[in-house]
Amino acid sequence: MTLNADFEAKLARYAELLVRTGVNLPEGGKVRVTAPLEAAPLVRLVSRAAYRAGALDVRVDYTDAHLSLTRYEDGGDAAVDFLPEWAAQEGENLVADGYAFISVVGEDPSLLSGVDQGRVARRSKAVAASMRNVQRAIGGMEVSWTVGAMSTPAWARAVYPDLPEEQAVSRLWDDIFTVSRADEPDPVAAWNAHLDRLERLCTFLNGRRYAAIHLRSELGTDLTVGLAEGHIWQGGAETAKNGVRGVPNIPTDEVFTAPHRERVDGVAVASKPLSVRGQLAEGIRMRFEGGRVVEVTAEKGEDTLRQLVETDEGAARLGEIALVPASAPVARTGTLFLNTLFDENAASHIALGRCYPTNVQDGENPEALIAAGGNDSLIHVDWMIGTPGTDVDGVREDGTREPLMRGGEWVVGEKK
Numbered sequence: 001m002t003l004n005a006d007f008e009a010k011l012a013r014y015a016e017l018l019v020r021t022g023v024n025l026p027e028g029g030k031v032r033v034t035a036p037l038e039a040a041p042l043v044r045l046v047s048r049a050a051y052r053a054g055a056l057d058v059r060v061d062y063t064d065a066h067l068s069l070t071r072y073e074d075g076g077d078a079a080v081d082f083l084p085e086w087a088a089q090e091g092e093n094l095v096a097d098g099y100a101f102i103s104v105v106g107e108d109p110s111l112l113s114g115v116d117q118g119r120v121a122r123r124s125k126a127v128a129a130s131m132r133n134v135q136r137a138i139g140g141m142e143v144s145w146t147v148g149a150m151s152t153p154a155w156a157r158a159v160y161p162d163l164p165e166e167q168a169v170s171r172l173w174d175d176i177f178t179v180s181r182a183d184e185p186d187p188v189a190a191w192n193a194h195l196d197r198l199e200r201l202c203t204f205l206n207g208r209r210y211a212a213i214h215l216r217s218e219l220g221t222d223l224t225v226g227l228a229e230g231h232i233w234q235g236g237a238e239t240a241k242n243g244v245r246g247v248p249n250i251p252t253d254e255v256f257t258a259p260h261r262e263r264v265d266g267v268a269v270a271s272k273p274l275s276v277r278g279q280l281a282e283g284i285r286m287r288f289e290g291g292r293v294v295e296v297t298a299e300k301g302e303d304t305l306r307q308l309v310e311t312d313e314g315a316a317r318l319g320e321i322a323l324v325p326a327s328a329p330v331a332r333t334g335t336l337f338l339n340t341l342f343d344e345n346a347a348s349h350i351a352l353g354r355c356y357p358t359n360v361q362d363g364e365n366p367e368a369l370i371a372a373g374g375n376d377s378l379i380h381v382d383w384m385i386g387t388p389g390t391d392v393d394g395v396r397e398d399g400t401r402e403p404l405m406r407g408g409e410w411v412v413g414e415k416k
Helices: 006-023 037-052 064-073 076-081 086-098 117-130 133-139 153-159 165-177 188-210 302-309 365-370
Strands: 029-035 057-064 100-105 144-150 212-216 221-226 256-259 259-269 274-276 279-280 285-291 294-296 316-323 349-353 380-384 393-396 401-406
Touching: 006 037, 006 100, 006 165, 029 037, 037 057, 037 100, 057 117, 064 076, 064 117, 064 294, 064 365, 076 117, 086 133, 117 133, 117 302, 153 165, 221 316, 256 401, 259 316, 274 302, 274 380, 279 302, 294 302
Parallel strands: 029 057, 029 100, 100 144
Antiparallel strands: 212 221, 212 393, 221 259, 256 316, 259 285, 274 279, 285 294, 316 349, 349 380, 393 401
């Protein structure tokens, strides 16, 4: 795409946002950036912003999803299964050394759609097992982390298939800047006001101590999600164990907590397609009994979903319930981003697999986490079930119900 001064200014503000608000990099901090090759212009600006903030080191790992494609298409079974020990050790060393983590997404959401999904599932499970300690440390907020995005040609073509490539890339950038508040005159100030609103919602929900959340939608969702004992609602900014307060996802409009792994019952119907393991799953419907998925159907990608929930025992149970208003900025764009970072902030959603330890009191203790009903798994996959017609109730221990959302919008706490 053709760059201009206005775009370059917004891109610089976006990079500054990832550093100053996302990981809130302190003087003397260190940061590890993971990004697709096409994100080099953004990564360079992130590096500049980090060093201006006083960083000691900016370490960048570029990724190329097409190399994964070549492994699946041209590599043997041994290549699919091979993982060097140093890869996980490197991640663990970065965590131990206090590095913040910035991830930039922008991959083709259906790049692996033509690949043997059994091979993809096998490698995905192996990678997750290898990186388990790193993911637990990051999910447990031992260090600050954030996720941003880069408008790449492959992603933009998937999102806007009817537009010429250059227009599609430009349109996607406009949406990224809008929902990330990078087009505001002072993005950091805009984020501070937004984070205050999310904090007020979390305070309200934590004060109610609901036993369960019940969601119903016009698509057929009728799901009761029991909540873990001592659950904690979170959203917006989070304080890492090193004392740094950042924003893990940019954008973010969710408030979320941990379900009880054995107390989920009913039907969940997806309101948006899900990009998972390199392909799109559409028309998803899952039925839960006693916390476990007992039935999986989909119009597209059903085999991939079945393999997903069979990853391990916890993969067929929930690790997150998140509430998002239908009027959130991502939803207002009218764009289906085909990327979880964005689409999960357009609709209330649930996640299969691992819960966040920070969503349960004393959750950093694995035994306490499990005793409270928290779930453990190699995976954590969000998928969207909220709609503009979704009603959400909080259910008290005695069975009384209180409306939280009507028509997809908050009717309690902070409504804006």
